[in-house]
Amino acid sequence: MEKTWNNKAWFMVLPVLLLVAFSAVVPLMTVVNYSVQDTFGNNQFFWAGTDWFDEILHSERFHAALGRNLVFSFIILAIEVPLGIIIALNMPRKGWGVPVCLVLMALPLLIPWNVVGTIWQVFGRVDIGLLGRTLANLGINYNYVQNPMHAWFTVIIMDIWHWTSLVVLLCYAGLVSIPDAFYQAAKIDGASRWAVFRYIQLPKMNRVLLIAVLLRFMDSFMIYTEPFVVTGGGPGNSTTFLSIDLVKMAVGQFDLGPAAAMSIIYFLIILLLSWVFYTVMTNYDAER
Amino acid sequence: MEMTRRWPVVLAAVVAAFAIMVGLLVGAVPFKDGARDWFAPLAKGGWMAWTFPTALFFLTIFFLMSLMAVWEYASPGGNPRVGILRFETTRGDRLFVSLLGSAFIHLAWLGLIGPNLWWALALSVVYAIGVFRFV
Numbered sequence: 001m002e003k004t005w006n007n008k009a010w011f012m013v014l015p016v017l018l019l020v021a022f023s024a025v026v027p028l029m030t031v032v033n034y035s036v037q038d039t040f041g042n043n044q045f046f047w048a049g050t051d052w053f054d055e056i057l058h059s060e061r062f063h064a065a066l067g068r069n070l071v072f073s074f075i076i077l078a079i080e081v082p083l084g085i086i087i088a089l090n091m092p093r094k095g096w097g098v099p100v101c102l103v104l105m106a107l108p109l110l111i112p113w114n115v116v117g118t119i120w121q122v123f124g125r126v127d128i129g130l131l132g133r134t135l136a137n138l139g140i141n142y143n144y145v146q147n148p149m150h151a152w153f154t155v156i157i158m159d160i161w162h163w164t165s166l167v168v169l170l171c172y173a174g175l176v177s178i179p180d181a182f183y184q185a186a187k188i189d190g191a192s193r194w195a196v197f198r199y200i201q202l203p204k205m206n207r208v209l210l211i212a213v214l215l216r217f218m219d220s221f222m223i224y225t226e227p228f229v230v231t232g233g234g235p236g237n238s239t240t241f242l243s244i245d246l247v248k249m250a251v252g253q254f255d256l257g258p259a260a261a262m263s264i265i266y267f268l269i270i271l272l273l274s275w276v277f278y279t280v281m282t283n284y285d286a287e288r
Numbered sequence: 289m290e291m292t293r294r295w296p297v298v299l300a301a302v303v304a305a306f307a308i309m310v311g312l313l314v315g316a317v318p319f320k321d322g323a324r325d326w327f328a329p330l331a332k333g334g335w336m337a338w339t340f341p342t343a344l345f346f347l348t349i350f351f352l353m354s355l356m357a358v359w360e361y362a363s364p365g366g367n368p369r370v371g372i373l374r375f376e377t378t379r380g381d382r383l384f385v386s387l388l389g390s391a392f393i394h395l396a397w398l399g400l401i402g403p404n405l406w407w408a409l410a411l412s413v414v415y416a417i418g419v420f421r422f423v
Binding site: 007010026029030032033034036037039043044045047049050051053054057058265268271272275279283286 | 327328329333334336337338339341342345346357360361364375376384388391392395398399403405
């Protein structure tokens with residue numbers, strides 16, 4: 001019988017393992033070490049046990065930031081995924097419109113995150129920003145610096161502007177891979193537009209949608225730069241998401257122990273949610 | 289699947305390596321007032337802020353992963369099966385679910401009951417056995 005399994009192939013993974021060890025495992029181990037100790041600088045550490053974890057688990061500040069982050073991720077996923085699918089479905093499949101649309105879609109993705117934040121910070125300003133000034137002229141009392149709802153609105157719209165293109169491009173890649181024969185068969189059967197979407201296009205986009213949802217969830221759950229540049233986490237703490245809170249704790253207050261404990265809890269939540277997403281979607285795909 | 293005959297040798301080597309590493313680790317624990325200070329920094333200058341408990345924790349994780357590698361060597365293929373979660377899992381998946389679940393068991397115990405985590409550890413072992421048996 002032909003041998004189909006060779007465990008020696010695992011040695012091929014060694015270079016990647018070494019790379020990941022230096023870029024991820026060693027820093028992660030250091031964070032775990034920090035999370036059970038206290039330090040006042042100068043590389044001197046004092047054992048604290050599980051105190052920092054206890055403090056974070058009972059911290060109102062952490063609960064609030066986690067809640068805000070979950071709500072934010074839910075809102076942007078609920079908007080960006082359907083919107084991305086709709087735009088991808090309406091993009092041209094041939095002709096000069098294809099490169100034009102692709103370049104337009106790729107543009108927001110090419111802009112550095114802090115520049116995106118700066119663009120929206122200026123765009124939303126009531127005195128000189130196009131959005132802020134226009135809304136003010138329409139009689140809407142918009143001010144993202146003072147009003148938490150307006151700050152949330154700005155951050156969400158900014159994220160949609162920045163990242164919907166990623167969902168669009170991934171869905172478009174899935175759509176163009178569908179052979180014409182599928183559409184011809186659907187036409188012969190007299191399938192409706194909805195039936196074509198439900199039974200041909202959506203199943204073919206399933207894999208790329210999995211990647212899109214995973215990427216967007218993880219990215220939105222780790223969001224830092226854009227809201228930090230636009231609102232700085234304010235007004236008050238209304239747009240202080242987990243990563244902003246973490247940086248405030250670690251760099252602003254130099255509370256390395258609690259910050260490390262928070263990082264680990266944050267990491268575990270991301271790991272759990274990503275695993276659930278991945279498992280649910282891959283098994284749904286396998287069942288189909 | 290056919291078992292590879294040399295796996296007991298590999299297993300013994302991994303267990304011996306783990307025992308030696310634990311021995312070296314214990315030897316590295318500094319003394320304070322004539323007794324071992326189990327929670328003191330292991331490295332001078334605070335490099336990576338290592339302590340005995342955290343080093344033992346990671347050593348145990350690497351030991352578990354090495355045991356999985358030995359298991360895979362002894363019986364290749366990952367033993368995929370459909371368990372109570374009604375989707376296919378391999379041994380690696382089951383270890384991941386066990387470790388992740390154990391982390392949350394410890395956090396929940398700490399948050400809801402108190403800082404004595406030995407019962408949480410016992411519960412995690414029971415949970416891991418359950419995962420490897422039924423998932």
